[in-house]
Amino acid sequence: MKILLYGGSACGKSTFAESILLSMPEPRVYFATMRPWSKFDLERVERHRTLRKDKGFGTIERYRDIETAELGAGSILLEDLCNLVSNEMFDDEGNYIDCYEKVERGLSSILERSENIVLVTNDVGADGSIYSEYTQSYIHTLGRLNIFAARSCDIVIECAAGMPAVIKGDISLLDRSLSERVIDMVRSA
Amino acid sequence: MILIVGSETSGKRSYARSLGYTDDQMADGFIDESPVIFNVQDLLRADSAKTDELFELLLSKQVVICNEVGSGVIPANEADIRYREAVGRLCVRLAAQADRVVRMVCGIPVLLKG
Numbered sequence: 001m002k003i004l005l006y007g008g009s010a011c012g013k014s015t016f017a018e019s020i021l022l023s024m025p026e027p028r029v030y031f032a033t034m035r036p037w038s039k040f041d042l043e044r045v046e047r048h049r050t051l052r053k054d055k056g057f058g059t060i061e062r063y064r065d066i067e068t069a070e071l072g073a074g075s076i077l078l079e080d081l082c083n084l085v086s087n088e089m090f091d092d093e094g095n096y097i098d099c100y101e102k103v104e105r106g107l108s109s110i111l112e113r114s115e116n117i118v119l120v121t122n123d124v125g126a127d128g129s130i131y132s133e134y135t136q137s138y139i140h141t142l143g144r145l146n147i148f149a150a151r152s153c154d155i156v157i158e159c160a161a162g163m164p165a166v167i168k169g170d171i172s173l174l175d176r177s178l179s180e181r182v183i184d185m186v187r188s189a
Numbered sequence: 190m191i192l193i194v195g196s197e198t199s200g201k202r203s204y205a206r207s208l209g210y211t212d213d214q215m216a217d218g219f220i221d222e223s224p225v226i227f228n229v230q231d232l233l234r235a236d237s238a239k240t241d242e243l244f245e246l247l248l249s250k251q252v253v254i255c256n257e258v259g260s261g262v263i264p265a266n267e268a269d270i271r272y273r274e275a276v277g278r279l280c281v282r283l284a285a286q287a288d289r290v291v292r293m294v295c296g297i298p299v300l301l302k303g
Contacts, residue, residue, distance in 0.1 A: 004295065006294065006295055008260060121295075123196055123260070124196075125196035125197030125198055125199065125256075126196040126197070126256070126257040126258065126259070126260040126261065127258065127259075127260050127261025128230070128256070128258025128259065128260075128261070128264075128269070128272065128273045128276065129261065129264065129269070139197050139198065140197065140198045142198075143196065143197055143198025143199055144198055146198075146199075146295040146296070147198075147199070147200050147295055147296030149295065150294075150295035150296050150297055151296060156294070156295055156297060158294055167294045167295070167297050167299055168297050
């Protein structure tokens with residue numbers, strides 16, 4: 001089962017993604033794409049590592065070049081596409097790279113190699129602002145990758161205020177307890 | 190009239206193509222004889238006060254495509270605030286008159302009306 005979770009910042013998609021991962025077969029792996037830049041980032045990463053260890057999740061940390069990542073066997077939660085695209089868009093010298101094809105290849109390889117996976121991504125294109133050329137390119141690239149990921153996944157869920165809305169797929173295919181929880185949440189909304 | 194809304198690069202024009210319209214039939218943010226207009230939000234960026242005039246003109250279109258622009262941080266600049274609100278209000282009025290309203294999410298059409 002391949003699932004895409006989409007929504008704005010802090011809409012509850014990460015928490016929801018973790019509950020989906022917990023409903024998938026073990027072993028469970030958290031695939032982190034954030035590149036820590038500051039002491040604050042490192043502290044956050046450390047906190048998340050501890051939280052996930054308690055849940056029995058293994059960790060893969062790869063902020064670029066996901067195509068060659070070793071996955072092993074197991075269910076994966078990849079978080080998230082927005083960090084991945086921003087890391088791929090500039091090299092270490094700060095040069096801009098048109099990264100769509102590369103990230104699509106990487107995603108495609110990860111999706112092919114994993115039977116059960118949850119992908120997390122953001123909606124970054126709905127604030128009406130006009131940004132620099134690079135930021136506009138970032139919004140465009142992430143939008144195209146979201147379309148690619150949605151096409152490649154069995155289920156697409158949009159989260160708002162922690163509530164899931166099913167955009168594509170049949171959630172009854174999910175683990176029974178989880179699909180009932182989603183149905184309850186949708187009903188109570 | 191069919192109203193298609195969604196984020197930047199969410200598959201709005203691809204959806205219009207799936208209805209049988211070609212790129213030649215789609216006008217990019219200007220009013221002409223084309224049956225389809227996209228980037229309607231750009232028409233309001235230049236002058237957010239012309240909503241009424243635009244509304245009437247857009248009703249005669251077969252397909253109207255507009256970006257959702259009202260999420261994220263509310264801008265500090267008054268003109269930007271007016272622009273975002275004008276786009277939002279125009280879409281509300283268009284949706285009320287539309288036969289069908291579709292919101293694109295990651296390339297997937299979500300039917301809101303019709």
